[in-house]
Amino acid sequence: MKKKTVLPGDFLSTEEEFEPGHNAFLDEGDIVSDAIGEPVEDGQRKTVSVQAQKPLVVVRRDDIVLGKVETVRDSSVTLSIMPEPVEKGKKVLTHGRASLPIRMVSRDYVEKLSDMFRIGDWIRAKVAKVEPAGIDLRTDEPGLGVIRAYCTKCRQPLQLFGSQLKCLSCGRTEERKISDDYSLK
Numbered sequence: 001m002k003k004k005t006v007l008p009g010d011f012l013s014t015e016e017e018f019e020p021g022h023n024a025f026l027d028e029g030d031i032v033s034d035a036i037g038e039p040v041e042d043g044q045r046k047t048v049s050v051q052a053q054k055p056l057v058v059v060r061r062d063d064i065v066l067g068k069v070e071t072v073r074d075s076s077v078t079l080s081i082m083p084e085p086v087e088k089g090k091k092v093l094t095h096g097r098a099s100l101p102i103r104m105v106s107r108d109y110v111e112k113l114s115d116m117f118r119i120g121d122w123i124r125a126k127v128a129k130v131e132p133a134g135i136d137l138r139t140d141e142p143g144l145g146v147i148r149a150y151c152t153k154c155r156q157p158l159q160l161f162g163s164q165l166k167c168l169s170c171g172r173t174e175e176r177k178i179s180d181d182y183s184l185k
């Protein structure tokens with residue numbers, strides 16, 4: 001396998017060849033990346049993993065970023081972020097965290113952030129503000145929001161059916177602020 005950067009949801013290998021290692025999971029016979037980074041094959045253990053990139057990025061206003069939800073509070077969500085697409089030669093700074101204030105989540109009224117995002121979800125967001133105090137994101141435009149969510153009961157990736165997210169392992173249904181580009185549908 002050539003060295004390249006893979007994104008969450010990217011194909012790594014088939015289950016005949018390898019088993020999923022770190023930051024990888026099985027999706028209908030395919031091994032798929034669960035992180036941004038470089039694929040690493042271990043021929044002895046027969047696993048393929050993804051060496052995740054450190055979340056150190058420079059972003060500007062209106063950049064589109066990928067973020068992984070770290071905490072969900074009443075007024076904001078904290079995320080570790082990386083630019084999308086991951087550009088070669090892009091300057092690296094020490095900002096890897098951003099927050100998504102509740103008022104910038106949706107054009108519709110949002111009552112509870114925990115109905116929209118959960119820890120570990122991947123979201124696509126736009127940079128609203130870059131200040132020394134931190135980076136603010138927004139998801140109140142089309143295409144922005146959760147692109148991959150995980151079951152809060154069994155942690156399997158949720159599949160989108162119509163407008164409903166469903167866990168194929170345990171049958172649980174969940175809600176999120178979903179992007180038009182949700183990865184598993």
Ligand SMILES: [Zn+2]
Nearest residue numbers: 151154167170
């Ligand atoms: Zn489940």
